[in-house]
Amino acid sequence: MLILLAAISVACKEIQDKPVVSRTDTSAKFEEPLRPQFHFSPPSGWGNDPNGLVYHEGVYHLFYQYYPNATVWGPMHWGHAVSKDMVQWEHKPIALFPDNKGMIFSGSAVVDHQNTSGFAKDGKVPLVAIFTYHSMQGEKSGATDFQTQGIAYSLDNGDTWAKYEGNPVLGNNGVKDLRDPKVFWHEETQSWIMVLVAGDHAKLYRSKNLKDWDNISDFGEEQGAKGGVWECPDLFPLIVEGTDVKKWVLIISIGSGGPNGGSATQYFVGDFDGTTFTSDQTQYKWLDWGADNYAGVTYNNTPNGERIFIGWMSNWQYALKTPTTPWRSAMTLPRKLSLQKIDDEYVVYNYPLSAVESLADVTKGKEEIISAGENYAEQHENLNNALVSFTVPKQDFKLSLSNEKGEKTALLLDASSNLLLLDRTQSGSTDFHYEFGNKLHYAALENLSNTLEIDIFMDASSIEVFLNKGQYVMTDQLFPSVPYTQLEIENLSTGELHIKDLQVRPIRSVGLD
Numbered sequence: 164m165l166i167l168l169a170a171i172s173v174a175c176k177e178i179q180d181k182p183v184v185s186r187t188d189t190s191a192k193f194e195e196p197l198r199p200q201f202h203f204s205p206p207s208g209w210g211n212d213p214n215g216l217v218y219h220e221g222v223y224h225l226f227y228q229y230y231p232n233a234t235v236w237g238p239m240h241w242g243h244a245v246s247k248d249m250v251q252w253e254h255k256p257i258a259l260f261p262d263n264k265g266m267i268f269s270g271s272a273v274v275d276h277q278n279t280s281g282f283a284k285d286g287k288v289p290l291v292a293i294f295t296y297h298s299m300q301g302e303k304s305g306a307t308d309f310q311t312q313g314i315a316y317s318l319d320n321g322d323t324w325a326k327y328e329g330n331p332v333l334g335n336n337g338v339k340d341l342r343d344p345k346v347f348w349h350e351e352t353q354s355w356i357m358v359l360v361a362g363d364h365a366k367l368y369r370s371k372n373l374k375d376w377d378n379i380s381d382f383g384e385e386q387g388a389k390g391g392v393w394e395c396p397d398l399f400p401l402i403v404e405g406t407d408v409k410k411w412v413l414i415i416s417i418g419s420g421g422p423n424g425g426s427a428t429q430y431f432v433g434d435f436d437g438t439t440f441t442s443d444q445t446q447y448k449w450l451d452w453g454a455d456n457y458a459g460v461t462y463n464n465t466p467n468g469e470r471i472f473i474g475w476m477s478n479w480q481y482a483l484k485t486p487t488t489p490w491r492s493a494m495t496l497p498r499k500l501s502l503q504k505i506d507d508e509y510v511v512y513n514y515p516l517s518a519v520e521s522l523a524d525v526t527k528g529k530e531e532i533i534s535a536g537e538n539y540a541e542q543h544e545n546l547n548n549a550l551v552s553f554t555v556p557k558q559d560f561k562l563s564l565s566n567e568k569g570e571k572t573a574l575l576l577d578a579s580s581n582l583l584l585l586d587r588t589q590s591g592s593t594d595f596h597y598e599f600g601n602k603l604h605y606a607a608l609e610n611l612s613n614t615l616e617i618d619i620f621m622d623a624s625s626i627e628v629f630l631n632k633g634q635y636v637m638t639d640q641l642f643p644s645v646p647y648t649q650l651e652i653e654n655l656s657t658g659e660l661h662i663k664d665l666q667v668r669p670i671r672s673v674g675l676d
């Protein structure tokens with residue numbers, strides 16, 4: 164990220180620049196090659212982290228790190244889209260522009276129901292965005308206090324925003340990477356809590372009015388993966404499935420040092436007493452083992468308290484080079500988070516919302532028995548818009564999706580080593596960056612049942628693999644030159660392989676009529 168910042172510093176100007184966002188006719192219909200058909204992607208230009216995820220008055224807001232003037236990272240704005248179901252998105256005008264205090268980096272948004280901020284007017288409840296100001300001038304001058312936290316509010320459900328004249332609401336006394344505030348209302352203490360990252364750990368703050376903040380505790384100086392600076396934190400409660408036990412989950416992204424190289428998202432399960440978050444977790448836990456799920460956070464204020472997560476579907480290793488135009492990057496599917504306790508271990512599951520599955524055709528599952536060493540294959544019109552599901556015993560197998568150009572993506576289960584492997588080395592265009600296709604990606608499996616349920620959501624330029632409805636997840640980008648059409652399952656075990664409930668369900672595009 165720092166290299167990136169340096170690289171664009173020349174081009175960067177801390178002024179209001181107000182480009183017009185528009186889709187071309189073809190992109191409005193999602194007709195460009197590789198354009199995601201049921202994932203959110205910016206109309207054009209560059210996007211990264213999801214920001215300000217909040218539900219208000221029937222609308223899910225998705226703000227995001229956005230640079231409209233090029234398909235590479237630049238002076239950050241908050242792009243904006245809205246949806247009623249988190250599947251069909253409507254693009255809105257840019258919400259927040261850089262100003263003389265800096266670019267608008269990542270952050271969150273809350274609904275200030277009780278008008279603690281005093282921003283309400285004529286009975287209109289304010290939406291308040293809390294974000295990081297990144298001063299390019301400050302960074303260039305060699306200062307270390309160039310990231311501060313600011314707020315802005317909207318009284319028209321996110322359409323227009325006013326920045327608070329008292330910004331920044333939280334200064335910086337020399338912490339180089341101090342950013343990405345996630346704020347939520349804490350009912351028990353009747354206060355706002357902010358979790359912020361500070362280099363290699365997280366800091367918690369409390370406020371009564373979203374303007375005055377006190378540092379109440381720190382977490383993680385001695386814990387967790389530290390392969391890159393900590394970014395994009397989130398802290399929220401989840402009830403352990405099948406119990407009434409409440410635990411707290413802290414999500415932290417790291418820019419490099421993920422299990423398969425580059426960016427990844429780790430989590431800690433523990434307790435939060437209104438002041439301090441503690442976790443006795445000793446091992447690293449990854450929310451997603453794939454290479455392309457970063458900077459994800461969850462929604463505030465969901466109607467029934469559901470914990471819904473969206474991540475940025477890319478990786479800083481090669482994000483600036485992926486072969487799409489006139490936009491670059493997309494979000495993961497919206498996923499519901501849940502917490503399971505398996506053999507004394509807490510596991511955060513993540514699985515797409517049912518609204519996504521309802522885009523898939525209803526088909527009838529079939530059974531296939533494949534002899535040892537044999538293959539089963541079937542042809543389809545377009546496997547890049549499909550949900551492929553089946554159950555399989557915990558035995559070695561390989562599933563490949565391929566096209567007539569010989570490009571293919573494969574998923575392998577190595578049962579004796581407890582590894583799930585995703586192979587995109589020959590998936591299509593890979594040579595835009597040497598890190599993209601240079602190795603197999605793995606997930607290290609623990610506490611696995613004897614029957615595995617597998618769901619694979621394929622879009623034009625991505626694969627999301629869910630094992631046992633989200634116990635293990637792998638998200639990777641793919642750039643095939645033409646869609647995959649052949650599905651093949653190879654039995655790599657020594658006994659018969661019984662595949663059950665095999666379904667290939669075409670998924671409807673949310674862009675094409």
Ligand code: FRU
Nearest residue numbers: 164212228268269394395458
């Ligand atoms: C994560 C991140 C954040 C920062 C934003 C800048 O991808 O580096 O820490 O706020 O991107 O665009």
